[in-house]
Each structure stands twice: as structure tokens, then as C-alpha cells.
Amino acid sequence: MKKDRKGVINRLKGLKLLIVDDDEQHAVLFGMLLESICGASVTVARDYNEGLAVIRNQDFDAMLIDYRLSYEGNGVDLLRIIIEEKEVGFLVLMSATSRFHFKPDEQEWLDEHEEIVYFEKPFVFPTIVYQITDLLADRANGKQ
Secondary structure, eight states: OOOOHHHHHHTTTTOEEEEEOSOHHHHHHHHHHHHHTTOOEEEEEOSHHHHHHHHHHOOOSEEEEESOOBTTBOHHHHHHHHHHHOOOSEEEEEESSOGGGSOHHHHHHHHHOTTEEEEESSOOHHHHHHHHHHHHHHHHTTOO
């Protein structure tokens, strides 16, 4: 069955997304694609402290957070704060390494939080858009 590409992409239209990634080139390019192609409103934070400040001062429909951020903290540290302090429909942890390279306590915590989706970088833009929109649709329909 062929996917309705325009319909899938339009599911992100108007959503407020946050990208926290210390790879500025990746974050800005990914954000520009999500805005220009999908019509999402994207905010980019470039490290742990900037991400924490933005998270505490704004609300988002979805957050995509890189694992490696800075010596102040990593993506799992931010996710722990988000889950404790915010209601977010969709959380993504991104990393260039397998999550099995994370610390054991981080792996265990992530296993306990099924609401967090893991994407390994690099990823292909259309693929991640389909994955995000499929997950958003599942959540809207009450599936996990």
C-alpha cells in the first residue's frame, strides 16, 4: 500500500517542535526541513543549558533531543527533567551511537519509559518524518 505523502507530511503542520542538538549544522538543517516541507514551528537549542532554559519557558508538541550535548548534561538528563516537569505528546532521543552504549542506569530508565522513542543518527529525512507522524497518529488514536 502506497503512503499518502502529502497527508503524512501535513500531520506536522502547525505543531511546535523542539530540537536540542549540539551539532549545529544538523539541528539547523533538520529544523529548516521540518519548517519548510512540513509546516512545523521549530525551535533549536544547541546545548544542555539552552535546551533546559527553552524547555522550562515554552511548551512543545514534540521534542527531539540528542544524547550527547555538553558536559553539563546529556539528552537523558534533559528527558528526566521533561518527564518530571512537563506534559509533552512525543519525545525522541537521537544518537549517533547505539543506545546500548549508554550508561546502564540510563538504559534501564529508558526501558521504563516507553513514551520515549529512540532514533539512531544519521537518519533519512523522509523516513523520520514518516516515523514521527505514524507515532503521533498512533498516540492520537490511543495506541502506544
